[in-house]
Amino acid sequence: MAMVEDKLSVDAPVESPIGVSTYRYPTGWYVVGWSSELGSGQLQKLHYFGRELVCFRGTSGAVSVMDAYCLHLGGHLGVGGHVEGDDVVCPWHGWHWGTDGANTLIPYSEKETCKQNLRIRTYPAEEWCGMIVVWFDRDGQGPCWQLPRVPELETGEYYPMHPHSRMVNRVKVHPQMIVENAADPYHIQFVHHGDRPAQVRSFELHEHYLHATVQVNYGGGKPATWLTPKGPVDGLVVYDTYGIGIGFVRFPKEILASVQITGHTPVDDEYTDYFFAMATAREEGDINDEPSERAKRWISMQQRIVKQDFFTWENMKYLDKPNFAVEEAKNYAALRRWARRFYPPDAGEGDSSADCLKSR
Template sequence: MENSAIFLLQSLAAIHLTMTLFMYLVAVVIILIYPLYLYLTKPLNRIKRHGDLGYFFGTPELAGKHRDQQIERLKRIRMKGDLPPVYPNGWYCIAESPQLAPKQILPVVVFGEQLSLIRSEDGSAHLIDSYCPHLGANFNVGGRVVDNNCVQCPFHGWVFSAESGSCTRIPYNDGTIPEQARVTVWPVVERNKHIYVWFDADGSAPEWEIPVIEDILNGQWTYKGRTEHEVACHVQEIPENGADIAHLGYLHLAGAPVGNDVIRIDLSDRFPSITHQWDGNWNPSTKDKHMSKMHLEQVMKFHGFEIPLSSSKLDAIQIGPGIVHMHLDFGNLGKGIVLHHVTPEEPLFQRARFVMYSNLPRWFAKFFMLSEANQFERDVYVWSNKRYVKNPLLVKNDGPIGKHRRWYSQFYSDSSPRLLPDGSLSNRAKSALEW
């Protein structure tokens, strides 16, 4: 009996020790795996500034100030080609809604102009010129949002309505407010959790609306991440990729694992181990002349065998010159949309944003966004160094590039600003509300 009790106690001790060791092991595994879980499920926020990629200056590569100097030199000597006007007419994204808090002033550069984006106390968004007409102070540096939707200059306290542009009060002035005391207001709209500005070189009011994505607004599709790139090229070069079907099977043939640096990718290898297989077409809309669509089906293969979960269908709806709604279908994994925006901040300086909303698993959405960014950055290497060819030498299977250019030309007018040989503009961009 005594031996049985001793055996039982020993067994319980062994079980307790085993359970303790097991719990420690579980804790260690959790500690090791949890950071990986957080990384895989945290929404992507990939930002590449001008000069981070897209340039090559020989081997060994330059770094630091020497690299910066060479980039500046390249800007001076780069052959630009016979460029179209630099600011097409249309809607452009200037911010994502979460970036602008109530009573905040957000500096915005677009069309070569420094502007101030304001969120009023009641939540509405407004865009005005940044410089006070009194003595030229910049609202972005020390300005305040007051009286719900007004901006107060930090220099002398003058207050301007961000809705009308008129000066509403001057703190130390007992007389009337001069009629000329006003700032220019720009037309804006907030849609699909983004803020857009309307530009028209002839001062025309908005001619079309940005479609509402109901699945974003009702929460069926949630935020899954974003990427942002600064690209040194003409605004038309980026959306033109949608009609350049031939380059998909060359520049983008090799799968994302080989990287984004076209200097190091072996483009002569027509049978890489991991490939992207693309099948697509581009056509203007027959209903809305400001819209077009690229349909694309793609799959990734490993030595010719399809990689599970890698196939997808894409309908990229171009809406004007600077907005693309990329509708994605991954079958049983889910659906979603990537809002792709190209915004001309300067004549040859674009800000490209990709923001995803979907019901896809978070880890898969992040994988897709990283792969998309990887492929996009290969194009950045090309765009950052190429010249615009007005009359390209095209062959049979190039894709409808000429057709795309004729469609895109509707966004230019005789008044559209052009880049002159000396680097200046033929005329500055003005708000449609300035006339």
């Protein structure tokens, strides 16, 4: 589980252009909900990775995510089922299933209290930054990396991330498109109405995460705005993306120190749920949990900016052979080569070249 620090070369020659895998469910961690919306003893029906799932919190407080169908006769646990202790109970004949998916009770059988070898498929689930996240691997392998710590949320220097900033949007897009924003500074001028192109300052690909820094100009072309009262400001925006499912964007203190977490969770072969949450540095001396007016304005501006990308994705076509401009080719092609490691080898363009996935 140790983080691998080897940096992969971005300078490898640009091979023939690379399409995006037609397979939509790469291996990795994915956000599937907000922690505070799942109370003790509650259950939610979910649909992700092209599957019906059920997510529940038992009385011990732990969250479990498993396939939704009961292995007795196929009842849907998420429709009429309920939680008892740490078990989920099927609405049809009352069979119990534990947090590990095992059958724990057949309530009416005098011959067998349960079927010990019967187990519904479960997905490793954690609560992280106020979100419920699951590890998805098509072939059922366990996590090969851990979710990162978020230092900003560990002290009182930032306003709480929840519930003020969060939103989720269902977008008709391949989840990899969202990650590719980090290699695409040239769309900022057109889609996000930047005054001038952003400049990529660094671009690193590691085993399971990507780290990029991009210089962005704020308030360009205007003497003063509410965000840049003293005139235009250049700031370094930092992208960290973990697998295909989880992304961070950190904004500089010259604008407003803040961290944005996005989750890109494939729903099915067409749609992705785009989760968004953000925390900003506190105004000096402000001890309230609710962000200040300026912070709120910044968060809602970011929510608007994120949505500006949607029309490009919802109407695009996935080209087998995209044609990159010279300036963008190196990072774009490197990102696409890196991304292939998260796809099963027999699924579309995947080659599972990451060490943690290769060893299977």
